Amino acid sequence: MEAYKVVFHIDESSKWGILLANVKNLIKDLGRDNIIIEVVANGAAVAEYLNDINEANDISSENEVAGRIYNLSKLGVDFAACRNSLAANKMEEKLLPDFIKVVPAGITELIKKQAEGYSYIKP
């Protein structure tokens, strides 16, 4: 069976908790090899990408958004940030963790992925 593909969209910081729980349950349900997952953050939601995510010694806790993002990235989940939103939030790209992919516009990324057959989920 071909793997399913999904792109998650988040533009509000308050939705990180439910989104990350969704991703975790999804992997548990389908099995890691049967689903390709990309999370695209734009708007205010990009702020969490800089929130202590680089401090490796602090991100082991499953209670922290940054740690949960890091742990899912280790499982092969892709995380993207919208460049326009980073600029609007005065966040420097070079300070982002290496595993975060910066895209010119988050909305474009969401459209391109859907055109490639990805399902869309907005928690």
Place this chain on the structure above:
Amino acid sequence: MEAYKVVFHIDESSKWGILLANVKNLIKDLGRDNIIIEVVANGAAVAEYLNDINEANDISSENEVAGRIYNLSKLGVDFAACRNSLAANKMEEKLLPDFIKVVPAGITELIKKQAEGYSYIKP
């Protein structure tokens, strides 16, 4: 003409009112035979599935969420609940009305339906 297919996603209890109005208007607009509808609830939104929905004598009112869900199910609209969310809300599956379909993970259901050609709507 082949029927349209749509999957509605709800993860916040406060969105039931607008979602059920959307479904009702959709059926009225396209005609019952021209649209296949499934509603997938996860997160906190699953709570309404137990809210007096079993009390047949109380669900005739169009003003109550539970009654409106029941009435739409009679019209052939499918309603699904995420098992993970039921557990998180300490809801017993056996207490759910028979017409509610329990799925292992709501997000997986939403992805599979889109892969089958369903449109996605998040009110």
Place this chain on the structure above:
Amino acid sequence: MEAYKVVFHIDESSKWGILLANVKNLIKDLGRDNIIIEVVANGAAVAEYLNDINEANDISSENEVAGRIYNLSKLGVDFAACRNSLAANKMEEKLLPDFIKVVPAGITELIKKQAEGYSYIKP
């Protein structure tokens, strides 16, 4: 390359700011000729369509929702309003600006567009 196609869904008035910024950035990123955009408003979000949008002398400001809608329509972005929602908000169709397309049901429009290959975005 064939142009990408996207339908934006808005049902809360508070989301107009982020939606219009999304549309603007999208056009800037892909180029006007490479993307076909329709915005479908239903629920309470239709109210902005009447909010001074007809007063041409007041809509030059990029700070006002109505002005930004008007300016994007000039760039070829389509804006649609749900007839059910207009009625629910006691808004007269004949008072809407000419460039607003009234559709019988906003949800139907969103489903039809996705069935035609449009991506779906809900800011």
